[in-house]
Amino acid sequence: MTDNADLAALIRTIPDYPKPGILFRDVSTLLLDGEGFRKTIDRIAAMVATDTQLIAGIEARGFIVAAGLSYALGLGKLMLRKPGKLPGEKIGIDYQLEYGTDRIELHKGQVTAGQKVVLVDDLIATGGTALAGIELIRQAGGIVEQALFIVDLPELGGAEKLRAAGVEPTALIGFDGH
Ligand SMILES: O=P(O)(O)OC[C@H]1O[C@H](OP(=O)(O)OP(=O)(O)O)[C@H](O)[C@@H]1O
Numbered sequence: 391m392t393d394n395a396d397l398a399a400l401i402r403t404i405p406d407y408p409k410p411g412i413l414f415r416d417v418s419t420l421l422l423d424g425e426g427f428r429k430t431i432d433r434i435a436a437m438v439a440t441d442t443q444l445i446a447g448i449e450a451r452g453f454i455v456a457a458g459l460s461y462a463l464g465l466g467k468l469m470l471r472k473p474g475k476l477p478g479e480k481i482g483i484d485y486q487l488e489y490g491t492d493r494i495e496l497h498k499g500q501v502t503a504g505q506k507v508v509l510v511d512d513l514i515a516t517g518g519t520a521l522a523g524i525e526l527i528r529q530a531g532g533i534v535e536q537a538l539f540i541v542d543l544p545e546l547g548g549a550e551k552l553r554a555a556g557v558e559p560t561a562l563i564g565f566d567g568h
């Protein structure tokens with residue numbers, strides 16, 4: 391992981407949100423900064439494997455990263471959505487969050503067998519969300535070997551879990567603490 395201190399400085403930390411003990415790393419302040427967002431997307435885009443065919447983003451903050459990369463690289467984007475949002479036939483998976491549980495869903499037929507998909511999100515903490523996304527894309531026949539994030543919280547072990555699942559995670563910024 392390179393330094394990216396310029397981008398780290400644009401991310402606000404809010405203690406005890408949404409629960410006591412959680413240090414919430416709020417990317418909304420980075421998103422407000424046009425140059426900061428452009429640098430974020432450019433630096434992540436430079437890491438995307440050249441054989442990538444599709445960018446998968448996780449609702450909601452992951453969509454912003456996915457949209458930027460999709461535009462920068464001219465690749466399509468796949469929406470992994472929270473429950474009840476997709477109108478078509480879908481598959482879904484439940485997962486644990488650092489502060490609760492959730493579910494994501496994917497439209498059937500929007501990943502083709504053998505398609506190379508990169509998963510992106512704003513942040514990886516416990517890795518539950520990213521692993522659920524990877525599992526869902528794999529169930530649909532896609533190949534996921536790379537996942538990219540703006541922020542990693544290494545103490546929560548998510549990146550290690552992704553490596554154990556055969557996916558190489560990279561983040562621009564690592565923050566200490568929960
Ligand atoms: O590695 P994990 O422990 O799974 O946590 C990371 C996830 O948590 C946040 O999303 P959140 O569920 O808060 O939803 P949002 O993007 O809709 O705000 C973040 O954007 C990641 O998707």
Ligand SMILES: Nc1ncnc2[nH]cnc12
Nearest residue numbers: 413414415488513515568
């Ligand atoms: N500490 C944290 N800050 C921001 N988003 C998160 N998602 C899960 N944990 C988080």
